[in-house]
Amino acid sequence: WETSFGGKLKITQEEIASGICTQGLISRIEKGEHIPSADILYKIAKKLGLDVNYFFHYAETxxxxxxxxxxxxxxxxxxxxxxxxxxxxxxxxxxxxxxxxxxxxxxxxxxxxxxxxxxxxxxxxxxxxxxxxxxxSETGNNAYSEREIEILNSIAILHSEVGQHKRAIETLEKAMVHLENLSCKKDVHIEIRLLYSLAKFLSFEEAYADSIQHCERGSKLCLQYESFYLYGELTFQHGYNLMKLGQKKEAIVYFCKARSIFQLQNNSDFVSYIDEEMSYLS
The missing domain is CATH 1.25.40 (Serine Threonine Protein Phosphatase 5, Tetratricopeptide repeat)
Structure with a gap:
């Protein structure tokens, strides 16, 4: 990269930028006016045939x-x-x-x-x-951090992926206990993630009433934090549970609400999926 690395790499800014970003952005990076994202840095390194760590010798970041x-x-x-x-x-x-x-x-x-x-x-x-x-873990098995609670959530998801739904639920219940014991919660979305995962896995185990309770709790948190994060998914799951319990009219209300949320989020895949589910009810 000629201007930044003393002419060691004979390649122009335009050649580096091609397929990655604009030539202007490359110029700003070279001048120290812009900090490149990890994604751009990887692509530049790949184009130059370098290990990304090469840049550490020159970076002011x-x-x-x-x-x-x-x-x-x-x-x-x-x-x-x-x-x-x-x-x-x-x-x-x-x-x-x-x-x-x-x-x-x-x-x-x-x-x-x-x-x-x-x-x-x-x-x-x-x-x-x-x-x-x-x-x-730097805190030991008795007191997990937020990240370690998220790792437990990932473990639960993998258990569920291979059909071990009960083990998934047990892992999430353990994660919830750790979350409740945290004195300071930085990421308000973790509890919503755990509740949504629990709701899904309880549905897999046909514990529809218990799943609804977790959907309601997660939805209340979304409203409390004024966040759409997983709100549509929780609303859909609530409707799915009602459908399984034979409460079709109530299920349609939740499906329609979830559909509106996903439309606002431009999530066309979920909108199509809900339309398919609703067609079975009509």
Missing amino acids: PSLTYIEEVMYQVRKSIRERSYHEVEEIIKIEMKNPLFQTPTFKQFLLWHKGICTYYIQADIEKAMSLMQEALNL
């Missing part, structure tokens, strides 16, 4: 900023189910000295476990990696 960018990119890609992309990031960062502290290594192991299941379908290895991540 604080290490913590880079770590935060990587963690953001990993979480974003997990939400988008881009597991191969996450796998590539983790493979690189596992060698990065910045990620060797227990806290950051735990983050990588957690997501490596998720990717191992969804890419390789290896549930035993995935669970082993998740447990290895939990073993890096």
